[in-house]
Amino acid sequence: MATTTQAPPARPPATSTDRRRRIAARPAAWIVWGVVIFFFLNLLGVVASVLVSSFGRRWFDTWLPDGYTTDWYVRAWDEFALLQVIVVTLEVSVLVVGLSLLIGVPAAYALARRSFPGKRLIFLVFLLPILMPPITYGIPLATVLYKFGLAGHLSGVVLANLVPSVPFVILTMTPFIEQIDPRIESAARMCGAGLRTVFLRVLTPLLVPGILASAILVLVRTVGMFELTFLTAGPDSQTLVVALYYSMSASGIRAQQSVDAMAVIYTSMMLVLLVVALRYVNPTQLVAQVKDEPEH
């Protein structure tokens, strides 16, 4: 697949039936593909240099390291107490995903189905945490959490990470709920189901794809969320990305390669999540909540 992707669209014109291919001049196509390939090459270099360095015995002013070893992983595992860090990361992610779904899905339902005075204002309030950079509200939030003695522990990290996650769930779920025919609910109500029964027996089964999608998206964002966790975490509640930052900013104390090894562990965790995520969601959904229309 890789070769077909990066090959320029150079089909002979005689067999070309696709109109769009012929719209633009050829040099433009070459430049565009050239830029894309250049970007990917650099991206590959960035990721591969971390990967190679983490396995390298000694790497100093040469193309490749002298020899290869897996010692750095053992050292990183011990030095950074990675087992505990990974356990914390998983705990935080699972709690954030669960709570944000519980809070977000009912709100998304109300926002998708109802119109009421002040709806636009409420929508704006839900949108703000996504529009503001995390540091801006993170610092006042961390101050408040410290005031109530919540920050520095797991609970503070979870609460802080919920702030962008709940609005994110609301925004991702709304289009999924809008797709469900309201007459199904009306029928259930006519047959005597109350709101709770409608929710549990009718809506939830229909919403499983949407719930899975937004759960995965929140999971990816939480594992990768640096700023909020950084501001609220104590020594025993660091997630992987925060521990990685601390080890990097204190480099010089530890060998570069063991930091690289930790970065590789983080990356592989993210890549596993990503592969899982892409089974359920469209790539564009990972960056925004834009409904992707069927391609023409």
Added chain:
Amino acid sequence: MSRSGRPLTHWQHRLAERGVDRQLWLLVPALVFVIALFLYPFFYGLTLSFQPTTGGPFSDYARFFSDSYERGTIGITLRIALPAALLNVLAAVPIAYRMRGRFRGKRLVTTLLVVPITLGTVLTAQGLLNFLGPTGWFNRVLLATNLVDEPVRLTHNYWGVFLSLVITGFPFAFLLVLSYLSGIDPTLERAAATLGADWRHRFTRITLPLLMPGLATTFCLTFVLAFSVFPSAVLVGNPAGETRVISLAAYQAAYEQYDYPYASAIAMIMGFVELVVIAVVLAARSRFYTGSTGGKG
């Protein structure tokens, strides 16, 4: 609207007619949550910023703006974030324009582009340090091909931060622009082609105007990401000098000087500057057509 069987009182009827009934209780948990964890801390920070440890209510703001080292962080942040966001959006347009149709491997390309977004800024910073450093592969290639005589310095300065923003921001902008572009009805362009417009006219007269709202939204989202740059400014930048961004100033006030009122003041200034930029872009955006067939901006 009476679900419990009880007759509704007069005012409940009036409210129900306007769409307010018991189903709206579903909103309450989320609202309580947003108020407790977002609005309350925000206003707490706002009032805290007017209660400095020394001096009158505005003395922390005065302190920020009178110190050129602190005041300069606004300019530094904008000088990094605006060009990075602009480049990401502008580069995404031609590439997305070319890729909007169907072709083999499209899903692979979009999947690959998601990777840097999920890597996050910390890992990107680590990779850039290795890759772009004086003995990294990038400089090795340049030296081996005789393009430069001595290694180009790309880390621990402005360019390191800028490139890290491009690596994480460009895929983000590209995926958004691509989805906006595929939301534009292709028959419009075909109609223009029938009327004799060449591709340049079709792009500037049809596609681009319809895409502009989407581009404005994309720019805002990319800008937010770039504006709050923090890890890469420390790790691949020069955090004491040319990449001392405003989020770093706020962080240092809070966690190194433990001056929470001052840190809140800086956070408020940061939020204000960011909202001004976004407001300007969105005001410009409202002048474009945002109807049914133009993207979903």
